[in-house]
């Protein structure tokens with residue numbers, strides 16, 4: 221009888237934890253070189269990230285062109301191509317020429333960037 225309530229509380233707690241992790245990550249990005257890599261949230265598995273260099277940022281259309289290394293998770297060789305981004309906030313601080321590390325998923329036939337962070 222208490223189970224649904226407990227589940228709701230747990231779901232709420234994990235949402236809060238997710239927001240906190242995002243806030244911490246966002247803050248780290250602004251604090252520059254003092255942020256040790258150990259402070260990165262564990263949710264970002266570096267093995268899932270692909271190296272790339274930004275070629276074009278299209279905030280209005282939520283797209284970014286990246287010259288990327290091989291993406292093993294989707295069996296894609298190195299190339300320059302356009303990706304959609306899941307959240308346009310990801311493009312806020314992005315500039316042409318930025319070195320990035322990113323994760324991509326295939327969704328509805330499109331390549332969608334799900335994570336994007338500055339390369340260390």
Ligand SMILES: [Cu+2]
Nearest residue numbers: 296299300301
């Ligand atoms: Cu590609």
